[in-house]
Amino acid sequence: MDALIRGFLLAAVLSLFSNIAIAANVHGNIYDLSLNKVSGARVVVNTTPEQFMVSKDGSYSFDAPNGFYAIRAELRQDGTVASESRNISISQEGKYVIDLILFPSFDEEDDISREPELSFPETENGSFTPFIIILFLVILAIVIFVIFKGKKESMKGSGEGSGENVHTEEKEKDKKEDDSDLDKVIEVIKKEGGRTTQKEIRKQIPVSEAKISLMIAELEHKGIIRKIKKGRGNIIVLEKK
Secondary structure (H helix, E strand, O other): OHHHHHHHHHHHHHHHHHHHHOOEEEEEEEEOOOOOEOOOOEEEEOOOOOEEEEOOOOEEEEEEOOEEEEEEEEEEEOOEEEEEEEEEEEOOOOEEEOOEEOEEOOOOHHHHHHOOOOOOOEOOOOOEOHHHHHHHHHHHHHHHHHHHHHHHHHHHHOOHHHHHHHHHHHHHHHHHHHHHHHHHHHHHHHHOOOEEEHHHHHHHOOOOHHHHHHHHHHHHHOOOEEEEEEOOEEEEEEOOO
16 A cells, blocks of 8 residues: 555656656747836736736746646736737747737727728738738729829820929829828827727728728838737827837
């Protein structure tokens, strides 16, 4: 009987040391939407037993054996909740780096996840395929060019003397309208506290969805805003100058 108990204890100790030997380290940083490190976030990983910690310097670290786990970081502040969850599969020893970006809760988030507009094939890491985005913008630019070219030719046929003045006025008018629309997008983002969803911008500015996407791309190119993918929608953040 004593030999059986000693054998059981030995097997338990060997199993414990075996799990420790194959343990991997999971660590990373925790950021807000402005990509600044966040302190005070609670991080939980569903190992057995469950591990949790409160990040004091914007980073976290756990040791875990082989398996499939869910990591969640959450920050409650001023009555709001910002969180992010990620899954990880550990199959060998080593260090696994998982950075987390805390996203605030939006009322329309469920609608965004089901929204079919402007959805492109995604790569393995969840980002849009760059080639598809470039192809879409090129086709859109060609369509706009053909439309404007047709307008110019029709205006030219109406009279050589006044043609140049009409073209100039048309260009100035289009530029003023484009600048005005860009200002409207910026005002919507400011009104929403410096960040909002692309869907909310479309609600408040009565223009086509394609033009909204084109204006957001132009503002992002100019460095005025930053677009962050969330689900199948986008969160638009106004850059701080």
